[in-house]
Amino acid sequence: MGATLWDATGRAPVPNAVTLVRGNRVVCAGASGECVAPPGARLIDGQGRWLIPGLIDSHVHLLFLLHGSAGEELAADLRDLLAQGVTTVRDMGNDPAALLARVRALPASPRVYAMQLVAGRRFFFNGFHGTETTRGTIYRQAPALTMQSLGWRPLLYTRSDDPDSIVAEARDAGAMGLKLYAQLDTVSIRRLADAAHRAGMPVWGHAWVQPASALEQAAAGQDGVVHAAGFAGELFDAAARDTLVNDGDLQVATAGAASSTSAHDPRIASALDSMAGMGTFFEPTLDAVRHSLASYDARPPHRPSLQERYARAAAEFGVEVTREAVRRGVRISAGSDHVAYGPAGDRASLFGELRLLVDSIAMSPTAALLAATRDAAAAIGGEPARAIGTIEPGRYADLVLLGKNPLEDIDNLDSVEWVMVGGRIWRPWQLRSGIAMR
Numbered sequence: 327m328g329a330t331l332w333d334a335t336g337r338a339p340v341p342n343a344v345t346l347v348r349g350n351r352v353v354c355a356g357a358s359g360e361c362v363a364p365p366g367a368r369l370i371d372g373q374g375r376w377l378i379p380g381l382i383d384s385h386v387h388l389l390f391l392l393h394g395s396a397g398e399e400l401a402a403d404l405r406d407l408l409a410q411g412v413t414t415v416r417d418m419g420n421d422p423a424a425l426l427a428r429v430r431a432l433p434a435s436p437r438v439y440a441m442q443l444v445a446g447r448r449f450f451f452n453g454f455h456g457t458e459t460t461r462g463t464i465y466r467q468a469p470a471l472t473m474q475s476l477g478w479r480p481l482l483y484t485r486s487d488d489p490d491s492i493v494a495e496a497r498d499a500g501a502m503g504l505k506l507y508a509q510l511d512t513v514s515i516r517r518l519a520d521a522a523h524r525a526g527m528p529v530w531g532h533a534w535v536q537p538a539s540a541l542e543q544a545a546a547g548q549d550g551v552v553h554a555a556g557f558a559g560e561l562f563d564a565a566a567r568d569t570l571v572n573d574g575d576l577q578v579a580t581a582g583a584a585s586s587t588s589a590h591d592p593r594i595a596s597a598l599d600s601m602a603g604m605g606t607f608f609e610p611t612l613d614a615v616r617h618s619l620a621s622y623d624a625r626p627p628h629r630p631s632l633q634e635r636y637a638r639a640a641a642e643f644g645v646e647v648t649r650e651a652v653r654r655g656v657r658i659s660a661g662s663d664h665v666a667y668g669p670a671g672d673r674a675s676l677f678g679e680l681r682l683l684v685d686s687i688a689m690s691p692t693a694a695l696l697a698a699t700r701d702a703a704a705a706i707g708g709e710p711a712r713a714i715g716t717i718e719p720g721r722y723a724d725l726v727l728l729g730k731n732p733l734e735d736i737d738n739l740d741s742v743e744w745v746m747v748g749g750r751i752w753r754p755w756q757l758r759s760g761i762a763m764r
């Protein structure tokens with residue numbers, strides 16, 4: 327009590343507020359006259375602080391079964407996310423059953439929702455496609471094999487398959503929705519989206535899932551698209567999109583077509599307008615691109631590889647596409663594409679994504695925070711859309727107490743004093759030291 331309450335419902339901050347929690351839920355949140363603490367309630371002083379909803383990162387990858395196990399990295403990463411005020415994450419690619427079983431065994435973790443990866447035939451069977459290079463012919467293995475070697479479990483869908491059985495398989499694995507990864511056409515997307523929606527499950531996918539473009543995906547009923555760079559697909563016709571089957575060709579095409587000028591192409595503008603009209607969500611994932619640029623910039627002078635040229639084109643294009651999207655009223659969710667594995671400095675974070683939404687896209691800190699609370703919950707959909715994202719009666723008591731005002735400066739998100747998940751309080755030092763983790 328006594329903190330300034332920003333509840334993410336759209337109302338102005340409430341000074342000197344009272345927030346009542348019973349069990350794992352919020353029962354009242356408002357001005358001191360509105361909510362009265364019952365006798366015997368445990369009081370927590372929040373004078374001079376800010377109380378906001380737990381943050382939601384709607385795009386992470388947690389499971390990497392490299393070297394046989396990722397148990398310790400996973401546990402440490404989830405504790406670290408919690409220490410940053412992230413109380414919910416949505417994993418956009420994994421083995422849902424394996425991931426959720428591991429997370430359930432951990433004492434300190436944000437809520438984890440998992441999506442089921444689905445891709446088309448060419449993702450699994452590429453006929454050992456050969457590419458001629460100056461150093462000889464390179465034979466690529468099918469992308470599905472690379473993905474499976476991480477420990478992920480994509481499902482194959484072709485037009486002759488029953489979409490309801492894919493949805494049932496995803497649900498049996500514990501997934502809450504589908505993530506369409508690659509090699510799917512509009513007919514397949516429509517069938518999968520209809521089947522998932524019949525089961526109350528959302529469908530997301532990479533922008534430009536090949537051959538379908540972001541506009542075609544949205545029109546086929548997909549609920550959200552990820553990665554701003556994928557809007558480069560709008561710049562090719564259907565036949566050209568269909569020929570860009572493997573990742574190398576896709577990167578060459580994007581490196582050639584994506585720029586800060588082409589981001590304002592009328593075809594992209596009209597795709598964004600359609601998405602705004604249909605309420606399709608968009609996750610730009612800007613921080614992941616920024617991290618890959620930073621690693622290239624840190625190298626001594628060198629001749630840029632295809633990957634570097636792709637990353638640089640994707641970065642400037644992505645920022646401009648995101649600006650257009652915000653201007654045209656597309657709903658934004660602040661997913662970061664954070665991964666739970668590898669050097670911490672190389673990994674995207676929600677904090678980084680929010681900073682970029684404010685600094686590069688010129689969103690207000692309030693708008694950026696909504697993209698990581700109320701709007702991220704709506705983007706995830708399903709039960710989370712009704713249970714998290716705002717501080718309101720009936721929602722989970724997922725709260726963050728900050729020492730400084732994040733609406734004034736988004737960097738103030740680094741002033742976390744404690745984090746509450748379902749009524750249980752964690753302090754950052756406790757999470758980072760690993761003490762009292764039993």
Ligand SMILES: [Zn+2]
Pocket residue numbers: 385386387418419663
């Ligand atoms: Zn991702």
